[in-house]
Amino acid sequence: MTTTRVCVAGGGPAGIMLGLLLARHGIDVVVLEKHDDFFRDFRGDTVHPSTMNLLDALGLRAGFDAIPHHPLTMLDVVANGVRVHAVDFTTLPRPNNFLTLMPQWDLLDLLASEGARHPSFDLRMGTEVIDVLHDAGRVSGVRVRDSDGESKVRADLVIAADGRDSTVRRRVGLRPAARGVPADVVWFRLPHPSRHVPDTLAWLSEAGMLITIPRPDYLQCGFLIPKGRFDDMRAEGIERFRARVARGSPPLTEVTDHIVSFDDVKLLSVQIDRLPTWTAPGVLCIGDSAHAMSPAFGVGINYAVQDAVAAARILVPVLTRGGGHAEIDRAAARVQRRRAWPTAMMQRIQQVVHRAIANGRAVRVLDNPPTRAQRAVMRVAIPVARPLVARMVGYGFRPERLSG
Ligand SMILES: Cc1cc2nc3c(=O)[nH]c(=O)nc-3n(C[C@H](O)[C@H](O)[C@H](O)COP(=O)(O)OP(=O)(O)OC[C@H]3O[C@@H](n4cnc5c(N)ncnc54)[C@H](O)[C@@H]3O)c2cc1C
Known part of the structure; x- marks a missing residue:
């Protein structure tokens, strides 16, 4: 034990x-990960400006820059064949005025190596949490x-940080x-086509919404389909x-035969959910375990990272001064109060986007070629919206900062 x-x-x-954040403050922490490594394909790859600001504050910039990644200053969307520079991160303050695509396993390796420099950080890979332990009506640990x-x-x-199917929760x-x-x-991969195609986050058409995430050697693609339609497909x-x-995405036509069979295509269920209460006595849920995005x-x-930063900032003072269980539980509840609003706001926007895609409104928003009225609206609306959208995507609502 x-x-x-x-x-x-x-x-x-x-x-x-x-x-990592707790260990930096000398707090004993055991992190349990059920897999033996971080290498999993379905994980997202995006590292946002706010996460890079955090890495700078942690002194991890050199290590981060040493890992191959793919910076994007603009996120283009091609709607009905019309390319729109929808998000322009250069409107954000330097130096992190871009988003970058880095395999998540590399980012996690970097954070875990940094954690390992601290004696109070104990990461146990290949260790699955199977149950919680109780003591006098309060959770007092886990069975692994x-x-x-x-x-x-x-x-x-x-801390339940075990994702959207959380066992602890x-x-x-x-x-x-x-x-x-x-x-x-x-979810599937395609090689880059021989002709250069500008980096494009999403292609919206009557065929649906196709996401194309550029990785150095291939495109990671995701096709949004109506729920439950995969078997028909x-x-x-x-x-x-x-x-x-x-x-x-017509430019990808020449590479589609690389999808040999449906063995190359993985179905992932899109989920948006949120816990009404993120805590139980002795437990705090963060990240997808509290709110699947x-x-x-x-x-x-x-x-997920912002939740961790807020949790560390709120919990560290209580834990370092030797706070008892009641005080720890009150601090855990404060983490929910801090993070529930920005989460709810972002999830609402995600729902609106999904509905617009599902009912076809997202595609019909632009003719090809755009009408004169559409061009006039775009000329006025896009420059106004771009910096706002860049902030929303780059920082999220209520970005967090580190404690001392
Ligand atoms: C198809 C798809 C694409 C996405 N693309 C992006 C993207 O491009 N960018 C982005 O920002 N977000 C993306 N997301 C969302 C993103 O993946 C999650 O919001 C984010 O990973 C949440 O981080 P987390 O640490 O809370 O949970 P997770 O990343 O789910 O991590 C949970 C960890 O807990 C481990 N675990 C689970 N159960 C146990 C257990 N019982 N014991 C021990 N360990 C356990 C898991 O192995 C996992 O490592 C995408 C989601 C989907 C479904």
Whole structure:
């Protein structure tokens, strides 16, 4: 059995960041990650300006810059064949006035290596949380399983950072309220086409919404499809699917035959939900465990990291002065009060986007070529909207700062 001050279930962006931030203050923290490594394809890749500001504040810039990544100053959307520079990060303050695409496993490796420099940071890979322990009506730790069998980790506070299907959350009886999202996403890779295509985040057409995330050697693609329609799509055959991708993004037509069969296409369910209460005695949920975000605007990682920063800032003073359980639980509740509003705002916007895609309004917004009236509106509205959208996407609502 291990005894620690804080036990974090889940080594995703929220869990690793919180572990690192607590360890920097000398707080004993055990982070438990069920997988043996961070290498998983479905994770988002976006690192936002606010996360880079944080990495600067943590002194991790040199390490970050040493990892290959793909900076984007603009996010283009192609709607009905018309390219729109929808988000312009250069309107944000320097030096982090861009968004960058970095494989999430590299970012997590960087944070975990930094954590390992602190003696109070104990990251255990290949260790799954299977249950919580109770003591006098309060959660007092977790039961875990690793290659040596089962054991216990006792802690004054358990952080549920174990993602949208959180075990800890379920074991303490917290249930998220689902916000209906009429979409799933199918995930696949394509090589870059031979002719250069400007970096494009999303292609909106009658075929649906196709997301194309440029990685150095290939495009990570996601096609948003109506919820529950994947089986119909499979039944129609891979040829029809390839044709649909080509209709979604005509420049990709020449590479669609790299989708050999549906074995190359993974279905991921898009989910937006939120816990009405993020805490139970002895437990605080953060990141996707408190609020699953959809891939829209790629803000889920950023929000998970921001939760971790807020949690550290609020919890560190209580934990370092030896606060007791009641004080720790009150501090945990303050984390929810701080983060619930920015989360709800962003989720509402994501829902609006999903609805607009589902009912076709997002595509019909522009003719091709745009009418004179549409061009006039774009000339006036886009320069006004761009910096606002850049702030919203780059920082989220209520960006967090580090404690001392
Ligand atoms: C298809 C798709 C694409 C997305 N694209 C983007 C994007 O481009 N940019 C973006 O910002 N967001 C994106 N998101 C959202 C983003 O992935 C999440 O919001 C973000 O990863 C949440 O971070 P987290 O640390 O809270 O949870 P997670 O990243 O889910 O991490 C949870 C961790 O806990 C571990 N775990 C789970 N159960 C246990 C257990 N019982 N014991 C121990 N460990 C456990 C998991 O292995 C995992 O490592 C996308 C989401 C989807 C579905």
